[in-house]
Amino acid sequence: MSSxxxxxxxxxxxxxxxxxxxxxxxHGSTLLRRSVGILARVTDGPVLVVRxxxxxxxxxxxxxxxxxxxxxxxxxxxxxxxxLAAAAGLADVxxxxxxxxxxxxxxFVRRVLRAADDGADVGLPVARGYPQPLAAAYRTTLAPLxxxxxxxxRLRPAFxxxxxxxxxxxxxxxxxxxxxxxxxxxLDSVLNVNEPAEYQAARARPAPEVTIQRFGAxxxxxxxxxxxxxxxxxxxxxxxxxxxxGHVVAALNGDQITRDGQTPLVTGDTVFFLAADAxx
Amino acid sequence: MAAGGYFGRALVVDAGAAAxxxxxxxxxxxxxxxxxxxxxxxxxxxxxxxxxxxxAPEAPLAFVFSPLVGTPLTTSAKFAVVAKSPLTGMLxxxxxxxxxxxxxxxxxxxxxxxxxxxxxxxxxxxxxxxARVIDAADLWGLSAAEAERRLRERLGRGWRxxxxxxxxxxxxxxxxxxxxxxHAGRGGLGAVLGAxxxxxxxxxxxxxxxxxxPQAVxxxxxxxxxxxxxPATAKYRELGTLANLLAFNAISTLPTRNFQAATFAGAPRLxxxxxxxxxxVTRNSCASCTIGCEHIxxxxxxxxxxxxxxxxxKVRVEYENVFALGxxxxxxxxxxxxxxxxxxxxxxxxxxxxxxxxAWAMECADRGLIDAPWLRFGDADAVLRALxxxxxxxxxxxxxxxxxxxxxxxxxxxxxxxxPQVKGLELPGYExxxxxxxxxxxxxxxxxxxxxxSGAYEADLSGDLDRLAGGREHxxxxxxxxxxxxxMDSLILCKxxxxxxxxxxGEWAALLSAVTGWDADxxxxxxxxxxxxxxxxxxxxxxxxxxxxxxxxERLLSEPLEVASGRIAALxxxxxxxxxxxxxxxxxxxxxxxPAPASLADLLLS
Numbered sequence: 001m002s003s004x005x006x007x008x009x010x011x012x013x014x015x016x017x018x019x020x021x022x023x024x025x026x027h028g029s030t031l032l033r034r035s036v037g038i039l040a041r042v043t044d045g046p047v048l049v050v051r052x053x054x055x056x057x058x059x060x061x062x063x064x065x066x067x068x069x070x071x072x073x074x075x076x077x078x079x080x081x082x083x084l085a086a087a088a089g090l091a092d093v094x095x096x097x098x099x100x101x102x103x104x105x106x107x108f109v110r111r112v113l114r115a116a117d118d119g120a121d122v123g124l125p126v127a128r129g130y131p132q133p134l135a136a137a138y139r140t141t142l143a144p145l146x147x148x149x150x151x152x153x154r155l156r157p158a159f160x161x162x163x164x165x166x167x168x169x170x171x172x173x174x175x176x177x178x179x180x181x182x183x184x185x186x187l188d189s190v191l192n193v194n195e196p197a198e199y200q201a202a203r204a205r206p207a208p209e210v211t212i213q214r215f216g217a218x219x220x221x222x223x224x225x226x227x228x229x230x231x232x233x234x235x236x237x238x239x240x241x242x243x244x245x246g247h248v249v250a251a252l253n254g255d256q257i258t259r260d261g262q263t264p265l266v267t268g269d270t271v272f273f274l275a276a277d278a279x280x
Numbered sequence: 281m282a283a284g285g286y287f288g289r290a291l292v293v294d295a296g297a298a299a300x301x302x303x304x305x306x307x308x309x310x311x312x313x314x315x316x317x318x319x320x321x322x323x324x325x326x327x328x329x330x331x332x333x334x335x336a337p338e339a340p341l342a343f344v345f346s347p348l349v350g351t352p353l354t355t356s357a358k359f360a361v362v363a364k365s366p367l368t369g370m371l372x373x374x375x376x377x378x379x380x381x382x383x384x385x386x387x388x389x390x391x392x393x394x395x396x397x398x399x400x401x402x403x404x405x406x407x408x409x410x411a412r413v414i415d416a417a418d419l420w421g422l423s424a425a426e427a428e429r430r431l432r433e434r435l436g437r438g439w440r441x442x443x444x445x446x447x448x449x450x451x452x453x454x455x456x457x458x459x460x461x462x463h464a465g466r467g468g469l470g471a472v473l474g475a476x477x478x479x480x481x482x483x484x485x486x487x488x489x490x491x492x493x494p495q496a497v498x499x500x501x502x503x504x505x506x507x508x509x510x511p512a513t514a515k516y517r518e519l520g521t522l523a524n525l526l527a528f529n530a531i532s533t534l535p536t537r538n539f540q541a542a543t544f545a546g547a548p549r550l551x552x553x554x555x556x557x558x559x560x561v562t563r564n565s566c567a568s569c570t571i572g573c574e575h576i577x578x579x580x581x582x583x584x585x586x587x588x589x590x591x592x593x594k595v596r597v598e599y600e601n602v603f604a605l606g607x608x609x610x611x612x613x614x615x616x617x618x619x620x621x622x623x624x625x626x627x628x629x630x631x632x633x634x635x636x637x638x639a640w641a642m643e644c645a646d647r648g649l650i651d652a653p654w655l656r657f658g659d660a661d662a663v664l665r666a667l668x669x670x671x672x673x674x675x676x677x678x679x680x681x682x683x684x685x686x687x688x689x690x691x692x693x694x695x696x697x698x699x700p701q702v703k704g705l706e707l708p709g710y711e712x713x714x715x716x717x718x719x720x721x722x723x724x725x726x727x728x729x730x731x732x733x734s735g736a737y738e739a740d741l742s743g744d745l746d747r748l749a750g751g752r753e754h755x756x757x758x759x760x761x762x763x764x765x766x767x768m769d770s771l772i773l774c775k776x777x778x779x780x781x782x783x784x785x786g787e788w789a790a791l792l793s794a795v796t797g798w799d800a801d802x803x804x805x806x807x808x809x810x811x812x813x814x815x816x817x818x819x820x821x822x823x824x825x826x827x828x829x830x831x832x833x834e835r836l837l838s839e840p841l842e843v844a845s846g847r848i849a850a851l852x853x854x855x856x857x858x859x860x861x862x863x864x865x866x867x868x869x870x871x872x873x874x875p876a877p878a879s880l881a882d883l884l885l886s
Contacts, residue, residue, distance in 0.1 A: 044749075215530065216523030216552070217515045223553055247511045247779060250741050251531045254844025259743040270844075275515040275525045276741050277779045 002116050005091035006039025006109075007083035008032065009076060009134065010099045011069050012054040016194045021100045023058045024088050024199060027207040027231030029262050030058040031193075032099045034231070036262035041252070042109045045091035050083045061134040061260060075155045076134060081146035088140040092116065098134040100192045102202050105266050107180040108189035112137045112169065120167035123158075127171050127187045133157035135190045139164075149162070183268045208267040215274050219250065225270070234261025236271045249276045283306050283492035283797030285347030286315075289387040290323065293411045295404055295476050296337060296396030300411040303327075305390055312884055315346030317373040317733075318770035318812040319391060320362025324371055325819055325885050327393060334366040334468075335451055335475040337397035340709060343442070343481065344373075346772045347387035347795050350489045352501040354508050355774035357381045357568035361442075362444060365467035366475075367453040367633065367683050368704040368728045370622055370820040370829075372467030375732070375769060376442075377566035380459040383440040386485035398477040401449075403431060403441070408486025416479040421446055423626040424458040427479055435482060443480035445469040445628020450673045451475055452681040454633035454706075458625075461596055462566065465630045466730060467705060468683075492797030500791055505779070508570045512779030516573035517563075521599040522552035524709070529607075532843040533711040533740075536607040537657050539638035539700055539833075542711040542841050543850075546612020550602055555614055565595075568865060571776055579618035595622040600731075603709030604635025608700075609663050616660030627671035633683060638708030640665045640684040640699050641676065649693040652676050697834035703728035712832060713841050713851045715740035716750030720859040721758045724830045724873075726816035732775065735761040748849045755862035763809035770812060785809075813867070814875060815883050827872045 010032055011249060014021045029037075032049065040047045040063070048065045051057055052072045060066070067086045069079055080096060088092045093116040095109050108125075115123025116137050123137035149159050175181040193199040207229040210252035214222055221241070230236035233250045234243075242248050243258045251257045251272040252265075265271065281288050288310070288780045290303040305319075313319040320342050327340045341363040350354035359381035365372035365421045384392060386408050394404060401420040419427040424443040431441045440459060448470030449456035455470030456463040464470075473481070491497045515523050528534040529547040536544040548554070555577060564574040578592040595618050605620040606612065624631045638655075642662075645655040655676070669677025678685050684706055688699040700707045705728025712719035721734025731737065739757030740747040767788055768775055781787045786802035793800050817825075832851070840850035864873050 022808050213530070215527035217518040219553065245511075247514070249741060252845075254531050255748070255847050257531070257741055257743045257747060272527070272530045274531070274741070276522065276738075276743075277512055277776075 001062060002092035002113070003045050003093040004043040004113050005045040005087040005140065006036065006043045006047040007087060007096045008035045008039065008047070008049045008099050009079040009083065009092045009096065010049050010057065011055060011072065011079055012098065013073070017196060017199065020056070021193070024193070025201060028235045029232050032058055033060065033103060033262050034264045035097060035099050035104060036064050036103050036266050037099060037262065038266070039095060039097070039109065042106045042113070043091070043095065046087065048083055048086050050079045061262070074150060075163045077146050077155050077160060078150050080138065080157070080160070081143060081150055084138060084140050084143035084146060088143050091140055093137055094129055095137050095157055098192060100194065101135060101189065102193065103184070103188035103191050104135070105180070105184040105189045107177065107183050108135070108174070108187070111177045111180050115167040115169060118167060119165065121164035122166040123169060124161065124166050125169045125174060125190060127174060127190045131168070132190045154227065183266070203244060207235065208265055208269070210236060210265045210267070210269040210271060212236050212271045212273065214240055215272060216243070218242060218273050218275060230265050232261060232265060233258060233263040233271060236265060237261065237273065240273055241279055242273055247276050282310065282347070283402065284490040285492070285795040286310050287388050287390050289389055290391035290393055291411060292327065292393045292395065293396055293404060293406070294396040295398050295402070295413060297477060298413045303393070309884055310390070312313065312808065312811060313815070314770035314792070314808060315359070315390060316344055316360040316375070316770040316772040317362065318766065318808070319820060320344040320360050320373050321371060321812060322884070323391060323393060324362060324364065325815065327395070327603045329612040330362055330822055331824075332364060334364040334369065334472055336463070337393060337476065339364055339472060340393050341469060341472045341476070342391050342393040343384055344391040345381060346387070346770060347792060348771050348773065349381045349385045351491060351497050351704060351795055352499070352568070353773070353791065354501065354505050354568060354570045355566070355777050356694050356772065357566065358772040358774065359384060360772065361457055361469045363469050363472045364823065365469070365704070366451065366471045370703055370728070370823060370825060371816050372469060373727070373769065374457070374464035374466050375772060376457075376459060376462040376464040377569065377774065378440070378460040378462050379567045380440040380442050380483060382567065383485045384483040386487055386489065387483050388487045390482070392481065394476060394478065394481065396690055397475065399600055401479055404481045405435070406481065406485035419479045420449060424628050425461060425625070425694050426460065427771075431480060431482055439482045439484045441482040444473050445671070446624060447627045447629045447671045448474035449479070450671070450681070452629065452670060452673065453683045453686070454630040456628045456630055458628060461625070463630070467727065468630070470628050491795050491824065493794045495544050496794035500794055505570050507780040508777060510780060513571045513776060516571055516776045519552040519556060520553065520575035520597065522575065522597055522602055524599040525602060526551045526553070528709070530814070530844070531714070532841060532849070533714045534603065534607055535707065535709055535711050536609065537610045538643045538698060539707070539711070539835055540643070542714055544607035544612070547607060549612045550606050550614055550617060555597070557615065559618065563646055566633050569774065571774065573776055577618055579622045580615045593619070593622045593680070595625065597621065600709055601631035603633045605663060608635045608639045608709070610657030611660045611663055613660045616663065620660070620663050620667060624669045627667065629671065632708055633706040634667060634670065636700045636868065637680050637684045637687065638663055640688065640695070641666065641680055643698055644691055644695050645692070649695055650676070657804040666876060699833060701729055702832060703829050705729045705751040711841070712836050713849045714843060715747055716851055717745065717747070717754040717757045719832060719836070719851055719856065719865060720754055721749060721762060723832050723856060724860060724863050725762065726820050728811070731770070733762065734758060735765055735775065748843070748847060750851065750855050750859050752862055753873050755859050755866060759866055760861065763806065766809040766812040767805050776778040811882055814879065816874060817873070818880065818883060821874060830873055832856060
């Protein structure tokens with residue numbers, strides 16, 4: 001199985017939104033923080049953020065590496081070139097996305113990354129009527145090709161697709177993944193927000209429905225699973241009457257343990273709250 | 281000499297000759313090793329003949345006290361029992377908390393070391409008049425608790441006795457030493473006492489011990505007491521360590537059916553939350569402790585408890601005994617697990633090693649490697665029968681009394697691959713494949729597979745690293761927790777208190793300085809920790825340790841687990857090797873885990 005990285009292209013000008021999209025709030029987090037958190041949950045390699053030179057970014061976890069795109073305003077292939085070059089040698093394949101996908105689901109990322117296991121250079125979803133080059137998987141060995149295209153001023157992703165092996169994943173292909181079909185049936189993962197009205201519509205949608213469970217002394221009479229709406233671990237903890245500190249940690253889907261309240265949650269998640277003091 | 285906290289001497293008793301001598305302990309030596317497990321390691325270097333059979337008369341066994349014993353500092357009434365383990369053949373220290381620590385120290389000694397062997401079952405008495413041996417034929421065969429009760433009846437209530445049960449008398453290699461229901465549990469030190477035909481060691485206070493700065497000690501005690509009621513100890517106070525069980529099951533770290541799985545469908549039946557309501561009787565604290573982690577349950581009759589028909593037995597319940605006698609053996613009946621725990625108490629058996637060895641035997645029976653069709657996973661009666669046979673060294677018990685490593689060597693058939701042990705010590709209830717900092721700690725620790733000398737599970741549960749992908753940061757975490765344990769086990773303070781210290785080494789140094797008058801600081805205690813860890817390793821090397829002893833059972837390295845998210849937890853040999861190499865490098869050891877000769881001067885062994 002290929003090793004994988006996550007790359008978030010955050011250097012866009014957000015001209016239609018009128019304010020930097022990376023810092024937009026969505027149910028207790030920022031769009032950028034949410035994007036890197038989703039990618040970190042799925043990939044086994046680094047998570048990188050590509051930004052314009054000097055671009056201010058909202059808070060990020062310490063493990064996220066920020067890459068400065070040396071040339072501003074050249075579009076996604078330039079960002080792709082910078083990101084893939086930074087990830088080359090650290091991972092075989094990278095899921096590359098924009099920062100404005102509030103509904104991006106790990107199951108979608110996982111499905112798209114799998115395309116690379118079949119030998120493709122690019123796993124390109126075609127969903128909601130369009131190819132989605134900014135929610136796609138790319139082999140990191142494509143970095144020199146992307147760089148050459150930028151040098152040739154061939155700045156559209158379509159030029160890159162002409163020169164490599166692309167596996168297109170239409171909606172039927174994507175929905176054949178039963179987990180994805182169950183958790184993101186409308187493929188909202190590719191729903192981006194470019195204008196204020198789209199952002200307001202996204203904010204109006206409720207936070208994901210997740211299941212929480214408290215253990216041991218934290219249960220305080222509330223044993224058993226409980227459904228709540230929360231887009232971050234911190235909000236889920238608050239729903240449980242807890243706050244994450246040195247003595248309380250969260251286990252996401254029985255897997256990673258975290259005290260980072262900004263860890264994003266998605267539909268179908270289960271969050272266990274445990275005492276970190278486990279001796280005995 | 282330190283202005284407080286010590287007497288500056290150990291009493292070395294020859295039980296066979298009923299003679300004793302005083303071993304002076306210099307200020308420099310005490311400052312280098314503190315007390316408890318640290319001082320015990322030095323005593324074994326100094327007093328144990330190289331290559332000694334742990335069950336031979338000349339093998340020493342030490343009750344080691346510490347500078348904080350006798351102060352009002354919470355959780356300080358602890359003592360270490362230290363000897364070469366009959367289970368591992370390596371250095372072993374086992375800690376317990378009780379008034380024995382206070383009375384033992386106030387005999388006027390920082391340690392009481394026992395060598396030699398009696399001709400008849402006996403009890404060693406130590407008080408202000410020195411040491412003497414009395415006949416104990418009438419106590420032989422009794423449980424430790426009953427022997428202790430009768431001794432106090434005979435000697436008077438001023439005496440405190442640490443005793444062995446029938447398993448110790450029969451030299452079961454994982455027999456315990458107990459006082460007031462608390463067990464110096466791991467590594468079979470009860471067998472060492474049993475081999476000396478000592479049913480108990482009884483002590484009576486005869487003097488007092490000073491603190492260098494009593495006001496500072498009192499202020500520190502008040503402060504620590506207040507902190508001991510906070511969130512860091514809530515888990516222990518409210519549900520006890522058994523609160524781990526359901527949480528560990530949820531995150532696939534609950535070893536089940538001899539490590540064939542990491543989740544147990546029957547876990548909810550054993551949950552502290554329900555058991556407390558169904559069988560909970562009371563809470564209790566160790567001597568000088570304000571945490572109160574002990575949760576006492578009643579074991580219903582009809583499951584082999586001593587209560588007999590209609591009676592009930594009171595059982596102290598911890599996560600480890602429920603894990604080992606429950607999920608590890610596939611047993612989900614809470615009454616059966618409580619009864620099995622009670623039976624271990626009566627016999628004087630370490631529950632972790634007993635459960636681990638029985639679980640290994642159950643798998644051997646499944647595979648047709650041993651002829652014991654009655655011994656099946658999930659069969660509670662089989663667990664009780666196995667415990668009885670182990671305690672009596674009868675039937676299959678003669679084999680299982682040797683522990684899983686020796687038993688696997690005899691049985692063969694590839695059973696060593698799934699014997700749940702490191703260095704001969706059975707694994708505690710922390711799944712190494714899904715706790716990979718802990719995996720390293722279990723592999724390299726000098727005592728063997730042990731969660732108290734290497735508490736690296738803290739790192740796995742911290743959220744600071746990926747518990748399923750051991751690497752460099754796991755090495756640093758395992759070393760840090762091992763160092764902390766070395767100091768806490770030498771001061772001695774209960775590890776359940778560890779969460780209340782924001783700057784542990786500095787805060788511990790302040791406590792030590794207030795008691796002793798030294799000007800210790802955190803940096804000194806970090807050096808002390810490294811010295812103690814190294815001294816234990818050097819002792820093991822002297823006794824035949826080989827690089828392959830720092831390793832994990834083959835099963836854990838060849839059978840990946842799937843956690844609830846669907847992610848695969850694989851602890852490959854290459855990953856473990858890389859972590860061990862990193863550990864050796866960070867510890868200043870060579871590639872085979874041996875220290876540079878120049879580093880030995882710091883150990884004060886010559």
